[in-house]
Amino acid sequence: MRRPFNSKLTSPAYTVPQTDEVTLSVTHQYQLEGDYYDGGQVWASVNGGAFTPVSPDKFSANGYASGNIIGTGILNGQRAFNGNSEGFPTSFITSSVILGDFNQNDTVAVQFVGAWDECWGPGQPSWVVQGLQLIYGKAAKVSTFTAAATASRQGTPVSPTYQWQRNDGAGWVDIPGANGPTFSIYPTAADMAATFRLVVSVVGKSITSDVVKLVTQTVETPTLSISSAPAGITITFTGTLQSSTSVTGPYTKVDGATSPYVITNPTGAVFYRAAN
Numbered sequence: 001m002r003r004p005f006n007s008k009l010t011s012p013a014y015t016v017p018q019t020d021e022v023t024l025s026v027t028h029q030y031q032l033e034g035d036y037y038d039g040g041q042v043w044a045s046v047n048g049g050a051f052t053p054v055s056p057d058k059f060s061a062n063g064y065a066s067g068n069i070i071g072t073g074i075l076n077g078q079r080a081f082n083g084n085s086e087g088f089p090t091s092f093i094t095s096s097v098i099l100g101d102f103n104q105n106d107t108v109a110v111q112f113v114g115a116w117d118e119c120w121g122p123g124q125p126s127w128v129v130q131g132l133q134l135i136y137g138k139a140a141k142v143s144t145f146t147a148a149a150t151a152s153r154q155g156t157p158v159s160p161t162y163q164w165q166r167n168d169g170a171g172w173v174d175i176p177g178a179n180g181p182t183f184s185i186y187p188t189a190a191d192m193a194a195t196f197r198l199v200v201s202v203v204g205k206s207i208t209s210d211v212v213k214l215v216t217q218t219v220e221t222p223t224l225s226i227s228s229a230p231a232g233i234t235i236t237f238t239g240t241l242q243s244s245t246s247v248t249g250p251y252t253k254v255d256g257a258t259s260p261y262v263i264t265n266p267t268g269a270v271f272y273r274a275a276n
Helices: 189-193
Strands: 005-010 020-032 039-046 059-061 093-102 107-116 127-136 143-146 151-153 156-158 161-167 172-174 182-185 195-202 205-208 224-229 232-237 240-244 261-264 271-275
Touching: 020 039, 020 107, 039 093, 093 107, 093 182, 107 127, 224 271, 232 271
Parallel strands: none
Antiparallel strands: 005 107, 020 093, 020 127, 039 107, 059 093, 143 182, 151 156, 161 172, 161 195, 195 205, 224 232, 232 261, 240 271
8 A cells, every 4th residue: 555645747937918817728638547536636826826726617628527536635525637538548638727817917837736545556647738828818719620430340340540630821730639539729810720620540541521710700699679660560680589478588489580570460568589
């Protein structure tokens, strides 16, 4: 038997360039004893202060396991990464977590804390952090490419390998760590100009997906106005017209309604709204 132990990997301190929200994106893979005995957490330090755990509720992608660690280590009773990450050991995953709101010129450092109890010797390495990125601004949103592939040889299923690629104008290159059926990034201006594709392979054969590109989608806010008319009431709207007999709903789509929508001889109380 050996005592519980832990290990910590600490990043340099980064200076926040603007007053805004900061999100951490980390590419990693792990093999931690399942059933909540061992775990890994992300901690952060602001302006040289003590490192403290990042809230599990702040993850937007590939966060902690749902239960609490029960192993006799420093993460006992807390949520953490646990078990094997998706696609381990051939693939890395990208986890995203909001670190909080910062002022310009604040500093932030990140720490990856692994904790093991006394009863299990993990394979080595147990947790690999391939890279991290800090994204500044509340508008930062993750974009995820997703694919699915199956393969078999003489009726026996075969696990394919994945490699995402990008082309910035000089030809296709492999994206480091992008070796699973999904690939996530926080797009920058350079990413918006690039194209992407996926190569799926088995021994002796490979297929390449269609080329895809990130696009910016603008969602317009629906509008609605009501006016009287000789024939009754006219509703002018954008989006989808919905109605209800109660102001609090539930609302249902008005079948066949196009703008302008005329209600002849209205009776009773009916409420309308426009929705996307």
